[in-house]
Amino acid sequence: MSSHAPNVNAENAPERDQTYAYNYKEQMEQDVFAAISKPKPMFFVALLISLGCVGIGAYSWTQQIVYGLGEAGITNPVGWGVYITDFVFWVGIAHSGTLISAILFLFRAQFRNRFNRTAEAMTVFAVLTAGLFPLIHLGRVWFAYWLFPYPNQRLLWVNFKSPLVWDVFAVSTYLTVSVVFWYIGLVPDLAIARRIKESKLQKTIYGIFSLGWTGTFKEWQHYNQLYKFLAALATPLVLSVHSVVSWDFAMGVVYGWHTTIFAPYFVAGAIFSGCAMVITLMVPMRKIFSLEKYITVDDFEKLAKLLMLTGLIVSYAYIIELALAMYVGHGNIYEYEQFMYRMTGDYAWAYWIMIGCNVISPLALFIRGLRRNLLFLFFLSIPINIGMWFERFNIIVISLAKDFDPYSFGYYTPSMIEWGITIGSFGWFFTFFLLFTKTIPVIPVTELKEEVE
Amino acid sequence: MFPKMQVLIAFLAGAVVIGGLELTFEGGSLLYCMLFFAAVSMGPIAVVAGADISGGKWIKPYKETMFSVRHMILFVLILFLVFIGLKRHELIYFWAEEGTEFHHTWLEKNFYILRNVLLLAISWVVANVYAKASLQEKDSKAFWAIMWVFSFVITQTIIAFDWVMSLEFPWISTLFGAYFFVEAFYCGLAFAAIYTSLRYQHLLEVHDEKTFKKSMMDMMTMFFGFSIFWAYQFFSQYIVIWYGNIPEEVSYFTRRLDEFGGWLYIIPVILFVTPFWILISRKMKANPKVIIWVGLLVWAGILVERFFMLGTHHDIHLSPIITTAEVLVAAGVFFWVVKNQDDTALRTDP
Numbered sequence: 001m002s003s004h005a006p007n008v009n010a011e012n013a014p015e016r017d018q019t020y021a022y023n024y025k026e027q028m029e030q031d032v033f034a035a036i037s038k039p040k041p042m043f044f045v046a047l048l049i050s051l052g053c054v055g056i057g058a059y060s061w062t063q064q065i066v067y068g069l070g071e072a073g074i075t076n077p078v079g080w081g082v083y084i085t086d087f088v089f090w091v092g093i094a095h096s097g098t099l100i101s102a103i104l105f106l107f108r109a110q111f112r113n114r115f116n117r118t119a120e121a122m123t124v125f126a127v128l129t130a131g132l133f134p135l136i137h138l139g140r141v142w143f144a145y146w147l148f149p150y151p152n153q154r155l156l157w158v159n160f161k162s163p164l165v166w167d168v169f170a171v172s173t174y175l176t177v178s179v180v181f182w183y184i185g186l187v188p189d190l191a192i193a194r195r196i197k198e199s200k201l202q203k204t205i206y207g208i209f210s211l212g213w214t215g216t217f218k219e220w221q222h223y224n225q226l227y228k229f230l231a232a233l234a235t236p237l238v239l240s241v242h243s244v245v246s247w248d249f250a251m252g253v254v255y256g257w258h259t260t261i262f263a264p265y266f267v268a269g270a271i272f273s274g275c276a277m278v279i280t281l282m283v284p285m286r287k288i289f290s291l292e293k294y295i296t297v298d299d300f301e302k303l304a305k306l307l308m309l310t311g312l313i314v315s316y317a318y319i320i321e322l323a324l325a326m327y328v329g330h331g332n333i334y335e336y337e338q339f340m341y342r343m344t345g346d347y348a349w350a351y352w353i354m355i356g357c358n359v360i361s362p363l364a365l366f367i368r369g370l371r372r373n374l375l376f377l378f379f380l381s382i383p384i385n386i387g388m389w390f391e392r393f394n395i396i397v398i399s400l401a402k403d404f405d406p407y408s409f410g411y412y413t414p415s416m417i418e419w420g421i422t423i424g425s426f427g428w429f430f431t432f433f434l435l436f437t438k439t440i441p442v443i444p445v446t447e448l449k450e451e452v453e
Numbered sequence: 454m455f456p457k458m459q460v461l462i463a464f465l466a467g468a469v470v471i472g473g474l475e476l477t478f479e480g481g482s483l484l485y486c487m488l489f490f491a492a493v494s495m496g497p498i499a500v501v502a503g504a505d506i507s508g509g510k511w512i513k514p515y516k517e518t519m520f521s522v523r524h525m526i527l528f529v530l531i532l533f534l535v536f537i538g539l540k541r542h543e544l545i546y547f548w549a550e551e552g553t554e555f556h557h558t559w560l561e562k563n564f565y566i567l568r569n570v571l572l573l574a575i576s577w578v579v580a581n582v583y584a585k586a587s588l589q590e591k592d593s594k595a596f597w598a599i600m601w602v603f604s605f606v607i608t609q610t611i612i613a614f615d616w617v618m619s620l621e622f623p624w625i626s627t628l629f630g631a632y633f634f635v636e637a638f639y640c641g642l643a644f645a646a647i648y649t650s651l652r653y654q655h656l657l658e659v660h661d662e663k664t665f666k667k668s669m670m671d672m673m674t675m676f677f678g679f680s681i682f683w684a685y686q687f688f689s690q691y692i693v694i695w696y697g698n699i700p701e702e703v704s705y706f707t708r709r710l711d712e713f714g715g716w717l718y719i720i721p722v723i724l725f726v727t728p729f730w731i732l733i734s735r736k737m738k739a740n741p742k743v744i745i746w747v748g749l750l751v752w753a754g755i756l757v758e759r760f761f762m763l764g765t766h767h768d769i770h771l772s773p774i775i776t777t778a779e780v781l782v783a784a785g786v787f788f789w790v791v792k793n794q795d796d797t798a799l800r801t802d803p
């Protein structure tokens with residue numbers, strides 16, 4: 001039995017164990033809700049830093065709006081640069097939330113209960129962050145409504161044959177289902193918050209959002225059915241959303257983009273980066289909120305195994321892409337040259353950062369001691385996130401920089417405006433996340449209580 | 454670890470009969486036969502490895518039988534040696550023809566033989582070591598399960614690239630390797646379904662009824678899940694090639710469409726639509742009389758699909774009679790080995 005739940009069946013002492021289980025549940029409730037009590041000064045420092053980053057991003061975007069898209073480094077032939085890299089990166093981060101919640105729920109993997117709340121919150125905030133980038137990339141953001149299919153005088157419609165439009169549908173469906181799934185899972189915990197909180201205002205707010213939940217048998221019955229249904233609905237979305245993102249590239253006849261492995265490879269990569277981000281967020285949070293008793297090293301080890309598995313799938317895809325480019329050789333000179341350029345050309349540094357971070361560093365997870373070392377996991381998750389950002393950069397930028405014809409070869413250098421907006425996106429994400437940690441229980445109390453029962 | 458003498462004799466007899474049949478007709482029947490049995494012999498072990506790695510207890514009632522197919526890898530290796538011995542590779546692969554001017558580092562005759570023999574031999578050895586560790590519930594079983602997964606993925610990928618994709622050089626599809634090992638895994642689950650139905654009463658007697666029915670439901674849920682995953686892989690490969698519409702790439706599909714027309718659409722119907730609609734029902738998943746047909750249908754679907762893969766190539770001729778006879782002989786060997794495999798000694802051997 002894992003160390004986070006009391007052994008209620010041991011030693012034929014049901015009464016004593018029932019009391020223990022009751023006390024354990026009470027203690028857990030107190031510990032988890034203590035985390036959303038009055039913020040400490042360090043919280044405000046962190047929030048201030050995040051808001052500072054948002055400020056940098058807002059300033060950069062304003063500059064771009066005022067002076068035009070020329071402020072960004074993107075130009076011919078590299079028309080997609082850091083903004084699209086950021087978009088794919090954040091959609092990828094958003095991915096593992098639903099994976100941890102929905103798929104692991106259907107597989108009855110109990111360790112999900114420690115991470116699902118945070119992972120789902122991360123999903124929602126990451127999609128909100130990702131959603132900004134198509135708007136930023138537009139340049140003239142005030143014409144964003146042109147993206148929507150609506151009847152207009154000139155009978156102009158969006159191109160439904162374009163994978164970019166499929167992407168709009170995929171990401172918005174994913175966001176909708178993720179928000180609903182997250183919110184439904186929150187309802188019983190919000191009801192506990194309504195009970196615990198002393199301030200009238202807080203009681204009212206939590207009361208409204210807990211939808212009058214009283215925890216009757218009938219309510220639980222409906223709740224469980226709905227949750228299971230939503231998990232089943234969300235599961236295909238895990239596959240679909242990042243597959244569609246991958247097709248933004250794979251459908252185009254650009255070497256380095258047009259490859260059949262992209263859909264599963266993007267899905268695995270997204271889960272890989274999402275798991276790394278969950279570790280980045282959860283390791284410090286566990287320490288700061290003193291949740292060591294509920295989120296154990298065993299749970300992190302399972303997450304590390306998932307990270308290792310997805311890392312190996314991503315490595316397999318890298319190897320296959322490269323190996324087949326070498327295999328086809330002069331039978332398809334463009335494919336071959338593209339991969340040679342990645343490894344040895346102007347952006348070779350970016351390629352080798354990706355390999356170091358995504359292929360080499362996760363191999364350390366084969367060592368059990370390292371899988372169980374939380375400090376190591378935390379410091380490993382950061383290069384993985386960096387590596388995954390560079391993976392998208394390599395795919396997007398390098399393929400465009402070296403197209404078919406030497407006439408259209410080019411070199412792209414991101415501008416300070418683009419970096420500013422990237423920093424801003426991290427600030428935006430962490431601001432949401434910090435606010436989340438002070439308003440909603442960071443681990444699902446009711447689900448952990450169920451385990452004890 | 455080594456198969457019993459009677460199994461070895463069955464393998465040799467099977468190989469002689471198949472080799473004899475192959476001699477009567479110069480074509481790709483043997484390659485076709487190897488292609489199917491490479492998937493069927495490795496997939497079931499991959500299913501066990503997946504369960505062992507993830508700590509799935511539902512695999513317990515199935516373990517022994519799933520492992521009983523492992524010696525079939527040796528049979529595939531023997532068939533491969535027959536294939537080489539009869540110089541079928543020189544007949545089928547343009548790059549292996551005698552006196553060809555085509556030079557390629559990877560597509561080189563001797564290297565091709567060496568790597569395929571080595572990979573099949575290593576897979577067979579790893580499968581045996583893993584079977585022993587897993588059946589004896591040793592601490593090392595997770596390690597050997599991982600080793601098996603590595604071996605399985607690499608071997609199936611190389612089979613996809615060497616045996617099929619190299620026929621169409623310089624056509625490439627990066628998903629082809631993954632497509633093959635996912636399909637082999639799907640074959641493994643189909644084998645579990647067939648076995649469950651054939652031995653249903655026996656399994657109920659040997660295992661606790663409630664536990665077994667739960668294991669069966671979990672296994673069939675996974676089977677259902679893989680029908681969707683197979684469709685996802687199929688679609689991911691198809692849509693990119695179809696949408697890209699690059700003549701030298703899309704010809705992989707157009708040539709087959711020209712040759713077989715609408716019959717090609719039977720593949721997603723057999724391998725996805727039918728299993729999906731049948732297995733979506735809990736009642737059907739628990740019905741041994743139904744799942745045997747789903748398992749057999751999936752195997753048939755994979756046979757049909759691999760026929761479409763090879764059948765359009767101008768260097769490959771598949772005689773209906775010879776091909777069917779070879780597959781039936783190999784299937785006979787397969788079922789005989791599974792039925793007569795006794796791993797009692799392996800299970801208890803310290």
